[in-house]
Amino acid sequence: MIFADAFDHVVDSRFVELLPSQYLGINLPLGLTKFMVLELVAAILILAIFIPLSRRAESGEPPRGYWANTFES
Numbered sequence: 001m002i003f004a005d006a007f008d009h010v011v012d013s014r015f016v017e018l019l020p021s022q023y024l025g026i027n028l029p030l031g032l033t034k035f036m037v038l039e040l041v042a043a044i045l046i047l048a049i050f051i052p053l054s055r056r057a058e059s060g061e062p063p064r065g066y067w068a069n070t071f072e073s
Contacts, residue, residue: 012033012034012035013033013034015027015028015034016028016034016037049071050071053068053071053072056068057072
């Protein structure tokens with residue numbers, strides 16, 4: 001039995017595992033690292049959620065639905 005390092009999944013690297021069970025992954029180009037990619041994903045999600053909410057608030061329309069109320073609070 002081969003034991004892997006317990007911190008392999010949190011160490012920053014230029015290799016991203018797509019399917020850890022089958023060791024499929026990609027090498028990131030241009031000096032990008034896993035944390036940089038995750039920061040971009042988080043920024044895109046925040047923009048995708050809060051830009052529509054801010055437009056709705058600007059128009060004066062009340063939040064409707066569970067998700068709108070959750071993110072507004």
